[in-house]
Amino acid sequence: MASQVPIEKVRNIGISAHIDSGKTTLSERILFYTGRIHEIHEVRGKDGVGAKMDSMDLEREKGITIQSAATYAMWGEYNINLIDTPGHVDFTIEVERALRVLDGAILVLCSVSGVQSQSITVDRQMKRYKVPRIAFVNKMDRAGANYQRVAAQLKEKLNHHPVRLQLPIGAEDRFQGLVDLIQMKAFYFDGESGENIREEEIPAELLEQAKADRQEMIEKVAEVDDALGELFLSDSPISNEQITAAVRRATISLKMTPVMCGSAYKNKGVQLLLNAICAYLPNPSEVTNEALDQKNNEAKVVLESTPDKPFVGLAFKLEDGRYGQLTYMRVYQGKVSKGDFIVNQANQKKVKVPRIVRMHSNEMNDINEGYAGDIIALFGVECASGDTFTDGTVQYTMTSMFVPDAVISLAVAPKNRDAQANFSKALNRFTKEDPTFRVNRDEESGQTIIKGMGELHLEIYIERMKREYNCEVVAGKPQVAYRxxxxxxxxxxxxxxxxxxxxxxxxxxxxxxxxxxxxxxxxxxxxxxxxxxxxxxxxxxxxxxxxxxxxxxxxxxxxxxxxxxxxxxxxxxxxxxxxxxxxxxxxxxxxxxxxxxxKPIILEPMMKVEVQAPEDFQGSVVGQINQRRGTILESGTAEGYVTVVAEVPLNTMFGYSTDLRSATQGKGEFTMEFAKYSPVPRNEAEALMAAYKEKLAAEQAARK
CATH class of the missing domain: 3.30.230.10 (Ribosomal Protein S5; domain 2)
Structure with a gap:
């Protein structure tokens, strides 16, 4: 059983990245090579099965990840707990809570687009929780793939210290395999699903390049690791083991980011990434986890990942399943067994643990106990997201996670009166599961208002009410959160x-x-x-x-x-x-x-919008942003694509996706996230004030 693995061999990792960089495809391959699934299904595949980790029907239809899914796998002697997170900024809380409890992460980047706006957001979240990461440059088989350029962007845009550990053999449609610069060997991936790894000498035409790259790699690691630095300066011989140990030390102390590459879709390079996860990312005992001691004026206490200390666990995500509430928990210290009594630190209530499972996407495997460093799920334990549990001997709480403010709201009501009960049931469940989804009642108009992180966020919840609760919803015009x-x-x-x-x-x-x-x-x-x-x-x-x-x-x-x-x-x-x-x-x-x-003024939320489209459409993309009162911050072209970054008022962004598609023949894509509040232009402000006066007058007339 996986929980018998010594703690040095446990890895808790997450996969996060910009939309469509291939996160779910990569987790699908990891599950296949570790023997957790026996055949591969694509995210938007023709067989309609969909990826294992996208278990919701909606996720399979839209080909996007909405909820983070958890699973675990064995790679050799190592037990890897894996969380696949969404890329859309609307579901940012899913990424936030996954990174809150993980020890390491894989930052997936597209070999063509490189570091995109969402990669920057995800990276900021990783920095907030001090999560060490490996960068994986995916889609090396795509036209325009450029491993070196993407590695350089990590330094320019994200301020990392990137070190390339591999050299690709060929690129684009001629991408065949990889050279490992530490072992100085070439690896090819044969067989239908790339499961047979063939190790050979480096091809003669690449040997000089590989030697130069290896030298550069050693220099870059030596810059951030003292032990290797001394060997390097004294010109002593450096063994492969010494390089590996130095890379591990520097990665865990967040001084460098190892950069690897491959193509998950074409089954190349994933096994080497699995080796690197085990070699360079920390085990739970190498990460400092702090709790606040409530008995001692919230003094910080460092938790030890050993099973014989008092139990401390954090409930980081809730799901409402068929059998009641499923609570995902990360065990930080001690152990928890079936039938134990644990105490919720939020309200000091004592609860019994009736059932413990390990999750494999939406399947459950029963276990009897969870140890420090494990990620488990409990049944029948009522609590809220972010509650800390202990065995009652200590009063510790884990620090809470960052929850961003909502930027958009919608008035909603059930289509049929009979669906009212299901409507409130659904809203109760969604607010409990997702801290960024908020519901309130507007006393004056008597409407139910839902608020969230973006149009897609609210759209998905309305769709889920229809499917999971058989409750069709009528939604009003989206309302922007002015100030x-x-x-x-x-x-x-x-x-x-x-x-x-x-x-x-x-x-x-x-x-x-x-x-x-x-x-x-x-x-x-x-x-x-x-x-x-x-x-x-x-x-x-x-x-x-x-x-x-x-x-x-x-x-x-x-x-x-x-x-x-x-x-x-x-x-x-x-x-x-x-x-x-x-x-x-x-x-x-x-x-x-x-x-x-x-002299009061009105403020409106400004969104940072990043648009990518083929170069031929540059004029219409810029024109559309100008029409929407946008300010262009930067624009550039690379590999036949133009990227425009702008600040645009949220109020003008409704329906933008449709307009962008029609202006770029369906080839343009965009992402947006909240940037700041800024004053509304005068004519807009006057229109808003006039509409508000009318609304007040109508309400007064209705009262009479």
């Missing part, structure tokens, strides 16, 4: 007076609002500058509450106000008539007064 802010200082002095029979209400607040600096972390700041008790201490929190409520809805178009500091420096109170309620109301009205004087 409001101020452009200068604005003063206010507001007196709230109300006299009804008995005690009245009285409160006066004076002060000003001003913009926060652009690099401020918080979007709202409250400053209390009251001296001499003009407002008694006990009413200050009520003022803060009032302001905090007022910033939730700006007066221009009713969106939240960001980047604002509210300062109160004077006021007045009445011994009888002043109350918390009175000061809260005065603060709300005072804020509106100051806000109106501070």
């Amino acid at each position: 409001e802010t101020i452009s200068q200082r604005g003063e206010f002095a507001y007196t709230h007076k109300k006299q009804t029979g008995g005690s009245g209400q009285f409160a006066r607040v004076c002060g000003y609002v001003e913009p926060l600096p652009s690099d401020a972390v918080q979007q709202y700041e409250f400053v209390d500058d009251i001296v001499g008790g003009s407002i008694p201490r006990e009413f200050i929190p009520a003022c803060d509450k009032g302001f905090a409520e007022a910033v939730k809805k700006g007066s221009l178009i009713g969106f939240p106000v960001v980047g604002i500091r509210v300062v109160i420096n004077d006021g007045a109170f009445h011994a009888v008539d002043s109350s918390e309620m009175a000061f809260k109301t005065a603060a709300i009205m005072g804020f509106r007064e100051g806000y109106a004087a501070a």
Whole structure:
């Protein structure tokens, strides 16, 4: 059984990359060569079976990965736990939570396109969790493949220290095999699925090139590894074992990125990549995992990957299966067995572990216990994504993961009244599984609003409601998450007076609002500058509450106000008539007064859009971006393709995919991710404000 493997032989790795670089195809090959599956199916293959790791019907139809899938395999004596993650930025949380619990990763790059916008996003996530990685340059059989150029881009665009460990034999349609620069041998992959590896001497015409490349490789590793550096400088003979050990040390300490190449689709180079995973990526005990000790003021504790320490595990992903909730867990310390009682640190609830399985995409294999370093799944354990479990003897929590803000929202409602129960069931499940998918109810219009990371993200969830819950959904026009802010200082002095029979209400607040600096972390700041008790201490929190409520809805178009500091420096109170309620109301009205004087403006989300299309269509691609109020940041051509990077307002991006396809005869593709908020042009702002006024007037008329 896999859990009997010593911890030195365990590897927890993820495969992540830009869309369509071949991640799922690569995991399919890894499963085949490790004997986990017995035949290969393509992602968009003609046999309609689809890749093992894309287990959802939707994934097979669209040929994209939506949920990360977990599996495990044995390669020789090594147990590899593997997570295949999506490439679309809309599903960025899936990549985020996979990298949160992994020890190493493979960054797949396309040999033609090289480092693309999503590769940069994924790389940023890897850096956030300090994950060592191997870069695999895939699709070496494609026209325009260039291994050296892609390796150089790792340095230019991602700031890595890339070291090429291989030399391809031929490229494009003449790609035959690889030269391993450490062993100085040539490898060819024979047989129908490349399963027979043939090792030969390096072809004579490549020998000089291989020697030069090997020398360059040793120099580059010596730059970042002291032990090899000393041998190199003293001109001592260097053995293959010494090079391998140095590459391993430098990779784990994040000083270098080994670069390898191959073609997963043509079954070349995958076995050598598997060898490299075992040789260069860390085992769970070589990675520093820290927890926060709740008993000791959140002091950091380094967890040890040994089975005899108290159990600590992190629930990093939830799925709602046929038999109830399936909780994916990474065991960091100790071990967990069937029938154990474990404690959820979020609410201190004690739960029993009824069943432990290891996942192989959507199939489950029962096991009795999970040890430190394992990735397992539990049944029947209720919890939320990101909860830490322990055996109750320690109160540790793992640090949480980064969840980006939603940029787009849609009003949704079930088509038939009868489907209401399924509709809420589906929304409950999706929000629990996916922290970037949010649902709220708009009190005024009574609509259900869903928010997410992009059009595709919400589209997939609506489609899943229809399929998995038999609930057809009517969706409104997508709504962009605008924000409001101020452009200068604005003063206010507001007196709230109300006299009804008995005690009245009285409160006066004076002060000003001003913009926060652009690099401020918080979007709202409250400053209390009251001296001499003009407002008694006990009413200050009520003022803060009032302001905090007022910033939730700006007066221009009713969106939240960001980047604002509210300062109160004077006021007045009445011994009888002043109350918390009175000061809260005065603060709300005072804020509106100051806000109106501070020249408020509307902000809109700007997306970083990267478009790739054949060169002939450059004019129409640029024209379309200009029409959409886009600002072009850079554009360049390579291998007959033009790449344009621009910042474009999200509001103008709806329906862009259709327009791009028709303008480029279906050959253009684009990706986008949130970049920043920036002010809306004046004519746009006026149109938005007029629409908001109309909406308010209609609502008031409806109330009468």
